[in-house]
Amino acid sequence: MNAAQREQLQRSWADRPGLVGWLTTVDHKRVARRYIVTAFVFFLMAGVLALLMRAQLAYPNLRLIGPDRYNQMFSLHGSAMMFLFAVPIMEAVAVYLVPLMLGTRNIAFPRLNAFSYWVYLFGGIMIFAAFVLDVGPEAGWTGYVPLSSSDFSPGKRTDFWAQMITFTEVAGLCVAVELVATIMTQRAPGMTLARMPLFVWSMLVTSLMVIFAMPSVMLASTFLITDRLVGTQFYNAAEGGDPLLWQHLFWFFGHPEVYIIFMPALGMISSIVETFARRPIFGYTPMVLALVATGFLAFGLWVHHMFAAGLPPLGNSFYTAASMLIAVPSGIQIFCWIATLATGRPRLAVPLLFVLGFFALFVLGGLSGVMLASVPLDLQVHDTYFVVAHFHYVLIGGALFPLLGAVYFWFPKIAGRLLSERLGRWQFWLLFAGFNLTFFPMHYLGLLGMPRRVYTYPHGLGWDAYNLMSSVGAYVIALSFVLMLVNIVRTLRRGDAAPDDPWQAPDLSCATASPPPAYNFAAVPAVSSRHPLWADADATPCAELPVLAGVRSDRREVLLTTPVDAAPANRWAMPDPSPWPLWSALALTVVFVWSIFDQWGVVWGAIPVAVAMTAWFWPKRSEPSLGGDA
Amino acid sequence: MTARAARTLSLLLLALPLAGCAVQGVQSSLQAAADQSRAIDQVWTLMLWVCSAIYVAVIAALAWAIWRRRRAVQREGRTRDPLLARALAAWVVLVVGLLSWFVAASFLADRRLHAGHADLEIRVTAKQWWWQVEYLSPQPDQQFSTANELRLPRDQTARIELLSGDVIHSFWVPALSGKEDLIPGYSNAVLLTPRRAGRYRGQCAEFCGLQHAQMALDVEVLDAAGFAAWRARQLAPAPAPSDAHALRGAQLFLGSACASCHAVRGTSAASRLGPDLTHLASRRALAAGALPMRREALRAWLADPQHAKPGNQMPQVPLDPRDRELLLDYLMGLR
Numbered sequence: 001m002n003a004a005q006r007e008q009l010q011r012s013w014a015d016r017p018g019l020v021g022w023l024t025t026v027d028h029k030r031v032a033r034r035y036i037v038t039a040f041v042f043f044l045m046a047g048v049l050a051l052l053m054r055a056q057l058a059y060p061n062l063r064l065i066g067p068d069r070y071n072q073m074f075s076l077h078g079s080a081m082m083f084l085f086a087v088p089i090m091e092a093v094a095v096y097l098v099p100l101m102l103g104t105r106n107i108a109f110p111r112l113n114a115f116s117y118w119v120y121l122f123g124g125i126m127i128f129a130a131f132v133l134d135v136g137p138e139a140g141w142t143g144y145v146p147l148s149s150s151d152f153s154p155g156k157r158t159d160f161w162a163q164m165i166t167f168t169e170v171a172g173l174c175v176a177v178e179l180v181a182t183i184m185t186q187r188a189p190g191m192t193l194a195r196m197p198l199f200v201w202s203m204l205v206t207s208l209m210v211i212f213a214m215p216s217v218m219l220a221s222t223f224l225i226t227d228r229l230v231g232t233q234f235y236n237a238a239e240g241g242d243p244l245l246w247q248h249l250f251w252f253f254g255h256p257e258v259y260i261i262f263m264p265a266l267g268m269i270s271s272i273v274e275t276f277a278r279r280p281i282f283g284y285t286p287m288v289l290a291l292v293a294t295g296f297l298a299f300g301l302w303v304h305h306m307f308a309a310g311l312p313p314l315g316n317s318f319y320t321a322a323s324m325l326i327a328v329p330s331g332i333q334i335f336c337w338i339a340t341l342a343t344g345r346p347r348l349a350v351p352l353l354f355v356l357g358f359f360a361l362f363v364l365g366g367l368s369g370v371m372l373a374s375v376p377l378d379l380q381v382h383d384t385y386f387v388v389a390h391f392h393y394v395l396i397g398g399a400l401f402p403l404l405g406a407v408y409f410w411f412p413k414i415a416g417r418l419l420s421e422r423l424g425r426w427q428f429w430l431l432f433a434g435f436n437l438t439f440f441p442m443h444y445l446g447l448l449g450m451p452r453r454v455y456t457y458p459h460g461l462g463w464d465a466y467n468l469m470s471s472v473g474a475y476v477i478a479l480s481f482v483l484m485l486v487n488i489v490r491t492l493r494r495g496d497a498a499p500d501d502p503w504q505a506p507d508l509s510c511a512t513a514s515p516p517p518a519y520n521f522a523a524v525p526a527v528s529s530r531h532p533l534w535a536d537a538d539a540t541p542c543a544e545l546p547v548l549a550g551v552r553s554d555r556r557e558v559l560l561t562t563p564v565d566a567a568p569a570n571r572w573a574m575p576d577p578s579p580w581p582l583w584s585a586l587a588l589t590v591v592f593v594w595s596i597f598d599q600w601g602v603v604w605g606a607i608p609v610a611v612a613m614t615a616w617f618w619p620k621r622s623e624p625s626l627g628g629d630a
Numbered sequence: 631m632t633a634r635a636a637r638t639l640s641l642l643l644l645a646l647p648l649a650g651c652a653v654q655g656v657q658s659s660l661q662a663a664a665d666q667s668r669a670i671d672q673v674w675t676l677m678l679w680v681c682s683a684i685y686v687a688v689i690a691a692l693a694w695a696i697w698r699r700r701r702a703v704q705r706e707g708r709t710r711d712p713l714l715a716r717a718l719a720a721w722v723v724l725v726v727g728l729l730s731w732f733v734a735a736s737f738l739a740d741r742r743l744h745a746g747h748a749d750l751e752i753r754v755t756a757k758q759w760w761w762q763v764e765y766l767s768p769q770p771d772q773q774f775s776t777a778n779e780l781r782l783p784r785d786q787t788a789r790i791e792l793l794s795g796d797v798i799h800s801f802w803v804p805a806l807s808g809k810e811d812l813i814p815g816y817s818n819a820v821l822l823t824p825r826r827a828g829r830y831r832g833q834c835a836e837f838c839g840l841q842h843a844q845m846a847l848d849v850e851v852l853d854a855a856g857f858a859a860w861r862a863r864q865l866a867p868a869p870a871p872s873d874a875h876a877l878r879g880a881q882l883f884l885g886s887a888c889a890s891c892h893a894v895r896g897t898s899a900a901s902r903l904g905p906d907l908t909h910l911a912s913r914r915a916l917a918a919g920a921l922p923m924r925r926e927a928l929r930a931w932l933a934d935p936q937h938a939k940p941g942n943q944m945p946q947v948p949l950d951p952r953d954r955e956l957l958l959d960y961l962m963g964l965r
Contacts, residue, residue, distance in 0.1 A: 067941055238814070328729070338695045339714045342695035356696070360689060374733075379807070384835065449831070449833070451833055
């Protein structure tokens with residue numbers, strides 16, 4: 001590949017300069033970067049809510065925050081962490097990395113990708129703006145009816161929540177579809193399914209789960225909004241509806257949801273363990289099967305959120321067995337990672353440190369999850385602080401720790417600069433200590449009878465000391481994130497430049513510059529093993545990566561390969577940058593917000609959406625047809 | 631350092647059941663006082679120890695994996711993989727075996743929660759944010775109604791029928807049994823067979839709106855004689871006002887907004903919108919545990935019901951302070 005060709009590639013793939021380029025870009029890396037930053041901003045905002053709640057709970061009978069505001073806070077904290085942080089951040093990391101790991105030049109449906117970001121951004125802003133305007137959600141992130149019905153939640157608070165949740169789920173669905181399409185059709189030639197990095201496998205399973213789970217919550221929230229706005233009676237027992245219908249629909253989504261958050265983390269762990277153990281993952285096939293099994297089992301567990309609802313006991317016991325079964329694939333993966341570390345040559349850099357933290361926390365959270373699967377035990381600890389402790393151990397321990405490991409791991413690739421290891425270690429230990437100080441006592445609080453979602457509690461039930469510990473811990477966690485911000489800002493200003501392959505990782509994302517150019521790869525890499533950048537099982541770096549010629553550089557062309565064997569099949573001209581995804585997202589935002597106040601908003605608001613989408617999909621006369629003409 | 635943290639963690643985990651004895655929690659699931667809660671407690675003990683052992687083993691394996699002494703030839707590569715594959719199979723068998731044990735133990739304990747013959751029928755209806763408690767009987771004159779308190783005879787099985795008057799709540803007295811939801815349109819039930827006399831506390835466990843935090847249930851387990859005596863007192867109508875002040879207070883009660891929501895048996899006040907006040911002064915708390923049952927607390931409650939429990943459904947009834955004292959005289963006599 002000569003300099004002239006690179007220049008031509010750069011011209012074909014570059015965005016327009018300035019603000020116009022910023023608003024019209026369809027580059028998966030730019031979109032993913034802003035996705036990641038936005039998700040972290042929402043994370044910090046939801047984290048501040050948690051700090052305020054912990055201040056209110058530091059002592060019994062405090063009156064810092066009243067019940068009305070407190071209930072909005074925990075509802076928004078949960079909703080934002082789940083819908084605006086955890087799911088989007090995982091998808092965002094995948095939007096950045098998956099095309100690089102597959103050796104392709106952009107994500108499939110790049111305009112849809114840009115659209116999904118704008119939808120997500122506007123939806124998130126609306127949710128937080130509503131909270132500031134005292135129209136925040138008030139019925140918990142689970143929004144149980146009839147508490148969230150118009151009789152018990154009058155006003156627009158729940159309408160805003162239900163509509164904006166549905167709205168941001170649209171973004172999640174779009175990304176899932178893009179990822180499945182990318183993974184199935186754009187892998188580097190030779191990268192058969194059995195040679196895909198485990199992170200890509202985890203994102204494939206996650207995306208398929210999103211596609212099956214999200215419609216359930218969209219249906220649930222749409223029923224709710226029509227109950228509230230146009231007088232349907234889906235959930236009203238007095239009119240033949242059923243309040244438990246909401247719980248079934250919500251948890252049919254809600255339980256897979258936690259695996260949707262957790263699965264990408266498993267992929268990140270595999271990438272980190274493999275790289276820092278300096279040997280290929282032990283048990284690649286069992287690992288893949290474990291991911292797929294988790295994906296299936298996750299849809300058969302939802303009733304364990306409803307053991308106290310009085311469903312038939314034998315049915316409940318079935319869900320006990322199903323819920324416990326999911327410990328098997330998790331156990332397999334834990335075993336394989338430990339085996340990989342034991343037979344490799346581990347190097348204790350910060351990303352691996354976060355993964356070790358994951359083991360210490362997630363295994364504990366997983367075991368308390370096994371306890372919660374037991375019907376009788378769940379009846380005691382369900383809806384108490386024990387459950388709060390459990391899901392923070394699995395979500396923070398199981399997903400956030402690997403995610404932070406991934407941030408330290410891939411930051412050099414994304415930003416081109418190396419984060420400080422020293423500050424990274426400080427952050428890790430502060431977070432680890434603060435986390436355990438905050439959440440470990442909560443197990444005990446739950447056993448001592450403290451229900452969750454209470455804005456205050458009386459003195460004399462033995463809860464005071466544990467609550468105070470927990471509140472102090474929350475501020476230690478906050479401090480650890482201040483350190484992380486300091487680390488990032490300092491690195492961006494004057495960090496050491498990162499090499500192409502900062503950690504000697506085995507996957508294709510390290511076969512290009514840090515940060516990668518707009519076209520990702522100058523030539524299409526060809527793959528003949530699971531570790532294209534390693535020459536052997538001892539992680540010896542490859543001398544040279546074979547490439548495939550014949551993909552044009554004078555237009556945005558990518559190579560399409562077959563779904564299983566990744567044999568070259570076609571060449572496809574990717575869409576150019578366009579402002580219409582942005583306009584479509586804006587128009588759709590108007591529809592959703594308008595519909596909260598007037599059902600005719602759906603009708604009139606559809607007109608600008610139709611106009612924007614027509615412009616988006618308007619065929620270009622000059623656009624070459626599919627297939628080869630060269 | 632992870633090993634040290636892991637050690638501390640596992641020590642903490644093991645210290646928990648011991649520490650549990652130190653706290654005399656009236657709302658603690660670790661102080662099981664009924665057949666049902668004891669059945670659950672056995673599952674808890676089993677799972678706590680087995681899971682703790684697994685946790686320690688996994689963390690120990692991890693520590694060994696990281697810090698084990700590697701052979702002089704630093705590269706073992708994949709030479710040990712066949713051995714590891716056998717170990718993985720053994721691990722899966724172990725995990726499946728333990729999980730099967732847990733499933734069986736859970737199933738058997740769950741059956742014990744539903745087994746038993748009811749000696750006593752009680753209906754609890756949860757409302758935002760208080761508990762209506764009705765002691766049922768085939769004979770209408772043996773029924774009575776109270777609020778926010780539940781008294782049970784020791785060594786007898788009570789069947790508690792659970793209904794909701796508005797949103798979903800959850801009935802939970804940790805010392806006696808696990809929780810069960812009260813759902814509009816559904817009728818659920820729990821069985822309680824208390825074995826130890828004493829006072830316990832229950833609390834709504836399903837988020838039910840503004841005052842979910844202050845929706846407590848005062849529970850007392852009495853011996854048979856004590857329960858019979860309490861029941862007899864509850865069956866009696868409200869005592870007549872004992873002096874002129876209280877009599878004036880009664881007239882105020884019946885003539886003002888109070889009687890449009892509250893019932894006092896033996897008077898013309900019979901509304902069931904708010905808690906039954908027939909034996910109000912014999913209870914230990916006001917407003918579902920928000921305030922202690924004392925004259926000054928009741929005075930503050932009447933003066934501004936929204937202060938102690940903001941958002942609750944009791945309106946502020948305008949009364950001049952002198953009338954309020956008369957009303958207090960009457961209410962404090964409802965023993």
